[in-house]
Amino acid sequence: MKITVAQLNYHIGNFKGNTAKMLDAVQRAKEDGADIVCFSELATCGYPPRDFLEFDDFICLGEESIAALAEAAQGIAIVVGSVSHNPVPEGKDLYNSVYFLEDGKIKFIQHKSLLPTYDIFDEYRYFEPAHEWGIVEYKGKKIALTVCEDIWNIGNENPLYKICPLDNMMKYEPDFILNVSASPFDTDHAESRINIVKANCDRYKIPMIYVNHVGAQTEVLFDGGSLIASGDGTIHDELPYFEECIKTYELADIESATTENFQKKDKIALIHDGIIMGIKDYFGKLGFTKAILGLSGGIDSAVTIALAARALGAENVHALLMPSQYSSDHSIDDAVALAENLGCPYDIIPIKGIYDAFMDQLAPKFGDLPFNVTEENIQARARGVLNMAMSNKFGNILLNTSNKSEMAVGYGTLYGDMCGGLSVIGDVYKSDVFRLAEYINKDGEVIPMNTITKPPSAELRPNQKDSDSLPDYDILDEILYQYIERTQDPQDIIAMGYDAKLVKRILRLVNINEFKRYQTAPVLRVSSKAFGMGRRMPIVGKYLS
């Protein structure tokens, strides 16, 4: 039996495009002589469809996609994830299902049992969990069909759940397991996926084929990395990260596999490749080709433009250099050198005249009040307006250049440098931004060394440095990581050896700046806990604040 694994990039709500792409893959699978072609979770509508699921019309379009795919299931079986209706009035209206299509018809449907409802996931908001389990028989083989999370509760040891769907399917003695997934990227996730697939094979002693999404849906990145494993857990193949791939396997080869075939998992390289895919898909799926961003000479905008140039082509990324009276000469030189290294078009627009025009109007109100964060913010906001004006006039999207460390502690100006349609490195701590810069430079200097080595500064007042108001980024980032990714309590972080006053100050800064992050662009998610839809905090709260 030959099985084609189709790791594809879908687009939420684009039923026509997604279906056409799958029909092409069916054709390709037929040419490969495949008996089955397998797509991923909710492949018809894309993942996550979110509240689009509340529209009957949206559900109907999914049914039409399934009908079109069923029609193509002639001489080949198609396994594909899509929504299905709950036929009884009790419980939520919808199931998240995997369909087995054969002979022009829907032959079998298995619903998803384990509905992730944590971090970015809201599946219990929409779906009823499965309460029945079966298998499908095809060409003499018995196949267990599962959806994503269903394989993540091995032997019922995941405390989030109380059911192990595969345990319930085993009484039918399946020959192998197909899993259709939409399992998002983070830098540790490929490793976890391999471990979970191995552990399932180890428990059930049958092969597993795991088909993941690839591509970005706004902030959520899917890395692909689909897996083909033998009954003893040997990883016969791992599909590439961050790109589409269609590949056909002989089941007998999978069953008898003895050598493993993994890709390298370097954290910084994964972040680099993931962000590039994220930018590319954000623009491509919205129908835009050109970006704009402010280039300060600092490392954040340098890394952002380098990644954007690799994603969109240097000629499509326009840099604005907007020096103020507090900008140092080297900042402008470094920014120009970078734009020229990359081959990005750039313009220099000084903001002093604009700043002065604001201050002229405000002078009667401000009187003798001292220069403070207000004037710093006016500079950042003047730049925001200029960026947006160029974006509006020339139809490109402004990229936000904030890093995760500064977003965490609120070290940024709302409606100023926090503007932008997409936050490129908002899930990358400052210390990893430096590592990304070195990685970008690994085959030759793209980002000027001076940008990497000089002390970080917002340059909004004379001789300002980040270290005037923030601790060293190494320490800051470690404390933030413990609090944000690992949800450690303040007393636990202090027990790790950090200064108690510092820990409390930082955690307080994180919590009182929730209002700023609420109004920030979607952040490309590369860690297990990014700001945005996966981290939901009260604004008006009084906890650690």
Next chain:
Amino acid sequence: MKITVAQLNYHIGNFKGNTAKMLDAVQRAKEDGADIVCFSELATCGYPPRDFLEFDDFICLGEESIAALAEAAQGIAIVVGSVSHNPVPEGKDLYNSVYFLEDGKIKFIQHKSLLPTYDIFDEYRYFEPAHEWGIVEYKGKKIALTVCEDIWNIGNENPLYKICPLDNMMKYEPDFILNVSASPFDTDHAESRINIVKANCDRYKIPMIYVNHVGAQTEVLFDGGSLIASGDGTIHDELPYFEECIKTYELADIESATTENFQKKDKIALIHDGIIMGIKDYFGKLGFTKAILGLSGGIDSAVTIALAARALGAENVHALLMPSQYSSDHSIDDAVALAENLGCPYDIIPIKGIYDAFMDQLAPKFGDLPFNVTEENIQARARGVLNMAMSNKFGNILLNTSNKSEMAVGYGTLYGDMCGGLSVIGDVYKSDVFRLAEYINKDGEVIPMNTITKPPSAELRPNQKDSDSLPDYDILDEILYQYIERTQDPQDIIAMGYDAKLVKRILRLVNINEFKRYQTAPVLRVSSKAFGMGRRMPIVGKYLS
């Protein structure tokens, strides 16, 4: 038996403040000779605590509050909602529970069974549902304790759920039901609450006491309106809306009640009062007293400032009039008249010099390209920067003045008029904004008649009117309502008699402007479907777009 109902305003994460407030109420109940005092759902930590629940320390603080309340439960029993631990490894770690405290101890805990996971609710993200039900006996009475949603599945007819907790409790023959709630306001909700309480009484033939939260937690408003109902569903009392209230009842009086006692439920009056509470609590709980906003002479900012003045005191609401070359004289006159009617301080800051400074810098890039939305946005953004500069310098919060109709179709400038810490009328359609203006004027002209009667205009180019680019608000709002609140499909809305092209155009505008709403301030929620946490839409989607 005497029962005290304590309808209080909690603050998320403020365990100390919430506990102190409850201890005061316990004292007051004792003075009233009460046998029981009843608080509401998750009263210790406030509702909704969101991802604060992921911190062990946060859960511990709740346990400490329960311990402090238990200590005060001497000569009186206390019923209060708080988090509890799931003692077994299977299932989520936490329960959403109601505690019965007596004789210095926790006497009984009942967990919540029905976990709302829709609209603004994410309870399944955090909590395990109850699988066991009991009752508590106290002074010869048997009491069924329930948490909020647990009374909303009468006879298992709510399709969202498969369990009816009260049906399971009835075998113990309780004498009455206590329900601790955190049931958010919308203009229809008080009516629904009364109906559900009546329907429960009708089914079980015993009295019910329903204790709700009151107060605002950022965008979510709780109106109170706690209910005391006899066994035949007579509403013996309904506590006031939008204010705290502590009141003691004799159970025998509840049982024998024959007359009903409701408050008026006028939609516009409820919105008016709800928004005022929302502003007051947003500022109060963040520790701010002063607001600023841009006053254009139009109806949106007029209604916003009138509501803010009533919430915070006119002297605490600073108006900025920022005319451009396109502002009409009457706009400035109307805005001045309004500020003076209200007694709000105001300043006039023309933006022409600032606009010209931007255009001077951009001229070499823009060349001969025609005036378009870019230049309109520069005006709106110049105002945004001025508003924020005054906010930063003088430590007040900028109020956003966008209405729901324009937020829906993206008729607003991101980082311009869409700036602000709180969206005051972002859940009020334009046609209701007019009704609110009339309601505000009911005891005398506050908002100048000219502001109400003149055709709406953004005044960003000569002779601009909203009706140049949008249909009449009456039609627009009805189509938006069907799409947003009622999640009707385009074909259903067209079938209601609206022009097909218009419907498709409007729905497309709603969907392609998701990126703008993603970066907007939290919106005070007054309808059953507000923009924000209760409506979760993909940005990069291709559905109706």
